[in-house]
Amino acid sequence: xxxxxVTATAATTAAxxxxxxxxxxxxxxxxxxxxxxxxxxxxxxLILPDMAASLGVPTETAARLVAAFAWAMAVSVPLMAGLLRxxxxxxxxxxxxxxxxxxxxxxAASPWLPAALLGRAAQAAGGAGLVAAAMSLxxxxxxxxxxxxGFGMLGAAGxxxxxQLSHAVSWRLSLSVSLxxxxxxxxxxxxxxxxxxxxxxxxxxxxxxxxxxTVLATALVLLPHAPAAALGSASAAVVAVAVxxxAVxxxAVVAVAVxxxxxxxxxxxxxxxxxxxVRSPLFLGSALLALALSTSxxxxxxxxxxxxxxxxxxxxxAAGAGQLVALLTGSxxxxxxxxxxxxxxxxxxRAVLVTLGALAALLAVFASWGPLLLVATxxxxxxxxxxxxxxxxxxxxSVPAPQxxxxxxxxxxxxxxxxxxGPAIATALVLGGA
Numbered sequence: 127x128x129x130x131x132v133t134a135t136a137a138t139t140a141a142x143x144x145x146x147x148x149x150x151x152x153x154x155x156x157x158x159x160x161x162x163x164x165x166x167x168x169x170x171x172l173i174l175p176d177m178a179a180s181l182g183v184p185t186e187t188a189a190r191l192v193a194a195f196a197w198a199m200a201v202s203v204p205l206m207a208g209l210l211r212x213x214x215x216x217x218x219x220x221x222x223x224x225x226x227x228x229x230x231x232x233x234a235a236s237p238w239l240p241a242a243l244l245g246r247a248a249q250a251a252g253g254a255g256l257v258a259a260a261m262s263l264x265x266x267x268x269x270x271x272x273x274x275x276g277f278g279m280l281g282a283a284g285x286x287x288x289x290q291l292s293h294a295v296s297w298r299l300s301l302s303v304s305l306x307x308x309x310x311x312x313x314x315x316x317x318x319x320x321x322x323x324x325x326x327x328x329x330x331x332x333x334x335x336x337x338x339x340t341v342l343a344t345a346l347v348l349l350p351h352a353p354a355a356a357l358g359s360a361s362a363a364v365v366a367v368a369v370x371x372x373a374v375x376x377x378a379v380v381a382v383a384v385x386x387x388x389x390x391x392x393x394x395x396x397x398x399x400x401x402x403x404v405r406s407p408l409f410l411g412s413a414l415l416a417l418a419l420s421t422s423x424x425x426x427x428x429x430x431x432x433x434x435x436x437x438x439x440x441x442x443x444a445a446g447a448g449q450l451v452a453l454l455t456g457s458x459x460x461x462x463x464x465x466x467x468x469x470x471x472x473x474x475x476r477a478v479l480v481t482l483g484a485l486a487a488l489l490a491v492f493a494s495w496g497p498l499l500l501v502a503t504x505x506x507x508x509x510x511x512x513x514x515x516x517x518x519x520x521x522x523x524s525v526p527a528p529q530x531x532x533x534x535x536x537x538x539x540x541x542x543x544x545x546x547x548g549p550a551i552a553t554a555l556v557l558g559g560a
Contacts, residue, residue: 151317153269159310160260161276163253166304167195168284173292173300180297181239191301194243198250200542201343205336206255207535208398210262211528212331216315222255223311230305234298249304256307259314261534267519271464274515278457278507282450335390335398342383346543349376350550399536400529408524409533412517413540415476416510419483420541423510424548426490427453429556430503438496452500456507463508464515475516483509514541 170177170192178188210218229248236242264270288300387399395401403409427449434445467475486505493499521537522530 150265150269151263151314153264153272155310155313156260156263156269157273157276159307159314160257160273161280162304162306163199163250163257164277164281165284165287166249166253166301167192167199168281169288169291169300169303170297171285172289173297176292176297181237181242183239187239190239190243191246195246195250196542196545197344197347198247199254200347200539200546201340202251202254203258203538203542204339204343204532204535206251206258207262207531207538208336209255210258210531210535215259215263215317218255218259219311219315222252222259223308224252225249225255226252226304226307228252230302233301246301249301253304253307257538258531258535261518261538262531263314263317264519267467267516268465270519271461271467271512271515274464274511275457275461277514278460278511279454282453282457282507286446286450332394332397335387335394338383338387338390339399342380342387343539343543345376345379345383347546349380350547398532400525400532402525403529403533403536406524409521409537412521412524413537415479416513416517416537417540417544419479419506419509419513420544421547421551422483422487422544423506424545425551425555426486426503426506426548428549428552429490430499432556433490433499434496437494438499440496448496448500449503452503453507456504457511459504460508460511460515463512467516472520479509479513479516510541510544 170188174185174188174192177191178185181188206218206222209221225248229245229250229252232245232248233242234245236245260273261270264273284303287303288297291297291300291303391397391399391401391404430449431442431445434440434448435442440448463470463475463478470478482505486502486509489498489502489505493502518534518537518541522533525533
């Protein structure tokens with residue numbers, strides 16, 4: 127904002143007694159703010175052996191850097207959305223930027239895995255805050271479609287980008303691409319300077335509600351990975367017992383967390399998880415459909431390359447290139463659905479998403495021709511990114527304005543859970559026989 131604009135803003139406020147209504151942030155700034163975290167999340171996929179060798183640990187241990195990022199991203203989105211609801215945009219941008227920068231510096235400098243894990247978690251928490259801020263500022267499905275399409279495209283390009291940066295410079299640079307988000311902070315921050323203060327009622331922070339939601343989200347993220355934790359056992363009998371014990375324990379934690387959170391919401395209906403939100407059919411329907419489509423997409427993302435090799439005889443290079451093209455195309459096309467969603471109406475949009483999601487799953491199950499399997503990938507990413515764009519706006523519209531950041535945060539948590547469930551399903555159905 128120029129000095130003249132600031133002076134005019136002050137004059138308008140003084141003359142009218144009201145803060146001016148700021149114009150929308152240009153959507154490309156919002157996309158730049160939110161989407162680099164998608165590339166950072168997927169950057170380690172092809173370079174885990176290099177990372178493991180540099181840190182002096184096995185590749186399976188280095189994979190914890192991926193799990194730590196996914197966990198921190200999932201649990202931080204609703205937490206950052208809660209901060210956005212209570213304190214407004216400026217504190218979220220400052221905290222997120224600091225976490226992102228500090229975490230990246232830690233990853234870049236640390237020779238030890240524990241410190242690198244902490245850095246990756248901080249990166250994810252900072253990225254989650256920027257994503258929550260960008261989604262709260264989108265304002266329409268069309269603008270949200272630009273963010274979601276960019277998220278899908280950078281996520282698809284993340285593994286290749288990470289590999290190229292690793293080979294050219296270092297794997298540590300590959301994990302630093304989310305710093306590009308900081309370029310958008312000045313432009314979005316200027317908007318924050320003239321944004322009205324938060325309209326959420328001033329009340330004591332609901333620490334118990336936040337803690338219970340964090341425990342629930344953590345348990346849900348870890349639940350699909352419980353069987354994998356037992357695979358190092360010596361015998362089949364020990365593996366079976368360990369898998370059953372870990373699965374039961376994880377389910378028990380989830381059940382207890384759900385019960386305690388439900389009781390807490392009844393006692394404090396305006397707390398961290400508003401009762402109006404969990405009682406809204408529109409919010410619940412939007413969030414659960416997004417979870418289903420996200421889970422389907424991430425299942426296809428991990429399963430289709432193996433299916434291309436087994437059924438169509440494609441090599442790794444051809445499968446990777448074909449899937450990249452399908453992911454980029456599906457992500458870009460999802461914007462068309464977001465742009466047309468207002469004309470189509472809620473029922474038609476959901477019908478399109480459900481139909482495409484079902485067709486993608488059916489193709490993955492029955493198709494043996496390589497191009498059809500790529501169409502399944504295209505349909506999966508189209509449904510997931512389209513759902514993220516359109517259904518997030520529907521979920522936010524289900525509650526009053528002060529609670530919309532919370533609605534977007536909880537919706538995003540449901541979407542992120544698909545990233546935990548999908549790979550586990552792909553492993554159980556397709557990859558487990560590798």
